[in-house]
Amino acid sequence: MHHKILAALTYTFYTIPAISCQTLPSSLQDTFDFIIVGGGTAGLAVANRLSEIAELTIAVIEAGQDEGDNPNVTSVKTFGASPGLNSHIDWVYQTTPEGNADNRQMEYHAGRAWGGTSVINGMTYIRAEASQIDAWETAGNENWTWASLWPYHLKSESFSPPTPAQTAAGASFIDSYHGDSGPVQVSYQYGLQNGSFASRVKQTWQNLDVPFNPDVNGGVLRGFFVWPQTLIREENVRCDAARAYYYPVRERGNLAMLQGKVRRILWADDDNDMNEKGASLTRAQGVEYTASNGDIATLYAKREVILSAGSIRSPAILELSGVGNPEILEPLNITTKIPLPAVGENAIDQPNNFIAYASNLTFTGFVPYVTYLSASDIFGSDIDTVADETSAQLPLWAAQTANTTHSAISAASLEQLYRIQHSLIFNQDVPLIEILTTGIGSNVGSAFFILLPFSRGNVHITSSNPHVYPSINPNYLNITWDAEVQVRSAEIVRRFWGMEPVSSLVGERVQPSMQDVPANATGAEWEGWIRGSFTPNHHLVGTAAMLPKELGGVVDRNLLVYGTENVRVIDASILPAQISGHLTSIVYAVAERAADIIKAEYGL
Template sequence: MALSQKALALACSICALVSLGTAASVPDHFDFIIIGGGTTGLAVANRLSEVPDITVAVIEAGKDEGKNPNVTSVEGFGGSTGVNTQIDWLYATTEQTHAGGRVLDYHAGKAWGGTSTINGMTYIRAEDAQIDAWERVGNDGWNWENLWPYHLKSEHFETPTQAQLAAGASYEDVYHGRNGPLSVAYQYGLHNGSFASLVNETWQQFGIPLNEDVNGGSLRGFFVWPQTLDREANVREHAARAYYYPVQDRSNLVLLRGHVDRIRWAEGNATKALAEGVEYTAPDGSVKALYADKEVILSAGSVRSPAILELSGVGNPEILESLNIPVKVPLPAVGENAIDQPNTFMTYTSNSTFTGMVPYVTYMTASDILGSETDAVAGEIAAQLKPWAQQVAEESNNALSASAIEHLYQVQHDLIFTQDVPCVEILTTAMGGNVGSAFFALLPFSRGRVHISSANPAAYPALDPNYLMAYWDLVLQRTIAQTVAKFWETAPVNSVAGARAQPPVSDLPANATDEEWDAWVASSFTANHHLLGTAAMLPEELGGVVDPTLVVYGTENVRVIDASVLPAQISGHLTSILYAVAERAADIIKENLGKQRDT
């Protein structure tokens, strides 16, 4: 297919930009403008720019950090050495009402590749029933079967070596793609001692089996997980490395540096709001305009995407009018339905010294963690769904209806207590002379929000995940903590575990009461950085912001493609599902383009 005149003009302009430096400029019109060059933004940009006669611009606040050792490093637990550096947005939550008023750090990547440059590199997919539930709540076509090909399309899986298999790695070949752009592998630095066997055998004492591969849609069990990394180069695999670097010379694709302030709207569109482009602040402080002839795509993440919508006049009229922002699309659910997980860490001294990466995970269901009390607890929680829903509605100033939240809660309750979807994740690791576990309740009932508190685009949004709003979330987190303590006291893993270092026994004695455990959990957990739902893909009457094609309600041509559209929390980790969602979203857009050309 020949290049269009528009694409040829773009190519010539980019060549001029390269040769003339600041004396030349990039064109001000593109078919697609993507706000955010992170995990999803670059994946979508790659796939859209496969069509040579459409033009794509990505605007990203960060810069290329491909040679930054804090990005390339795979050392340490999760390899997240870029946290708290210049490539971290360094958000913070509001004071958390149910956690003693604490303000928690919240990390997100600010670089080509976004948060994939600073995350823990964990590659674990969701449970199949969770994705099927997306369709059950009104998102036609969004189910496990339809998303599955996109998991495979995105992935380039490396078969574990014999040494890695001996160290605990395992896989089912049918669950993995081999030809995608994203490298997924076990690193050569995988710990090669007997620790994996000790952990596995101990979890079996709790009735938890070995799961040969959690990435097939069934998570329950113990597993040694792969990571997003290039095994041969021994470097992190992030979105820029996987999806942008290989295609950055395409003549119809450009990545600009800047901070998007708002979406610009065309005048005179009587039915739905039509985006004509964006305003963004360049690194030199100047405000520029860029025009989209087809679509504006928000891929700025669960904190910033709803904020940009609000700054653009799309959101709750009460919030917008209080900040003197003209209301373009009244959409009260923007920024609501924020869900993250509380993450707690316990460590023990050890009589052994550990080297290498120790990525061990255990997924447990409600019956695994609650035992004979499961049915009684299920009944107690069912009785709380209505009051919790009413509380969420009141705290949103009725931007969300209590009946909608209760309906979504019922779906979640069914997943946990009827479909046995894992609701507990325990990560077991070892570092030097210490062993430990990070753990979190996967499917919290607490709901929060993200909203702007200023019309100034440079001001950070107010981020309130509202951790532990639902008392059950605290109870479950405490129960997991007590289970972790029992785990480290159980043979055979107790042979390598010494005294509890965090929390020290002097602060939380072995015979601590539930109330003492609760106090410790509430005072010590951190954000899990899995925030989602703030531009949820749901029917509008259920608190939705985007429809099943990811178009924002009330707009003609604005889509959101990032974690903010995920309608509910998942039991896996976000990275894998975000790449799959981006891949499918790109195909949805291409199909739409095809229909437009046919007409």
């Protein structure tokens, strides 16, 4: 049972026939202004906004198909993740053996359909902490701040306030935090668990000095909250990116959806364009892809190639195209077109554990309760000591991480990024852990994960064959402090379930069992269980980071790949650091802003 609950918790980011590539309008055969690789959360948002300009032509290439009538996509009844996990709409990746997790290989999920991962995620709609987005500018991305991104959060969203019954079940909101006319419908589902459980959970957190937060979507996350989802409430169906951004505009004559898997970017013969510093720029002329019938075909781009294939596929396509670290490419007999060592590095995800108890309640409704805690909540009066100790460790951690990056990112650069993160945690008190509290059947429990780990991993190709899956190594818990925070989080979860009023609902701990981790277990024993049982959180970011090149950047502040004239990356891979919220909302906002950046550059 607990595996199903945990899988669901960790995947928290009308029927229409598909258009095949054989039925393209005669004017849209093989040459387009913009080619968008990936018809997912970001790709479809960008396609929608660019195709508003009638004189532009846009092609989207997506490996999956239209799943608009697939009940595994439309259903909102299961807690968190879609029942489509491990089906044909899921890439079903595997991590490498994780050396800090008993050498386990773990499933890594990503959507393969119109809408991408938005068709299989937990539909959670929770934005980042404001100061985390401001830190993007601190790291060198001018004008990427909470204030500059805020209008795009509102532009993308159409929020439905909770009904009186939903309010009674714990739902709340602040009206000024939400948009009311965007493509993405956000609301509370009618299936919220009724009764007193929400008020009991709320009161218990307050007994632990954790406040109720009436709406985390205004840029301040700390506290307890009942979260909304990306769903169409009146139809009781998931509002994925296809429903939000593609179906309403699919009849536009300048927009084409093709099924295929992109193999590589094709480069123009002449590389004579120069950037403002006089350096030569390489121009993409199109992409090579494998069509749905198995044929290898080519599309040509008059203006740009935009990678929106996600944090796993976007860096892999760059590497297959000769953009990356020569130490990785040359052994695979791939000619280095643009040496850019940070491609695929800086991969950051969060390890997710789950503790469950038997309960004297039976849950029939949806229970989406979240609590965000900061370092001061976790360490209390020891906070200054912990801050000083961790600050002293940053050079060592940076050197340790640099050793895992194929010399792609220097220890000095990593330390600079680590110090920004350290300041967010200890000076600005942004949330450091997330605890998801729920009840399913006759069990209650909490998933918990460190939000801002210092551990960094990578995603790289291992073959020049584009059909071979990339190697995914998030390198979870490589920095031991991350594991220490997970142990502290487990202590807080156990303290929560042992406190009134929720303690009266709780029986024996069933995950981990009392045999696996006894009541008098030491911190080391809890850490052993954490390392042996966590699962990926599927919040992978950073593999094509928007950062200055010298800090390990892959794209600049306009999302152009360094060394290229016309290749952009627009998806979660460009996030330069992990966030304390969930990815869906921020990816939509970034995509909306990116479309405006492109329009402005071309005077559109």
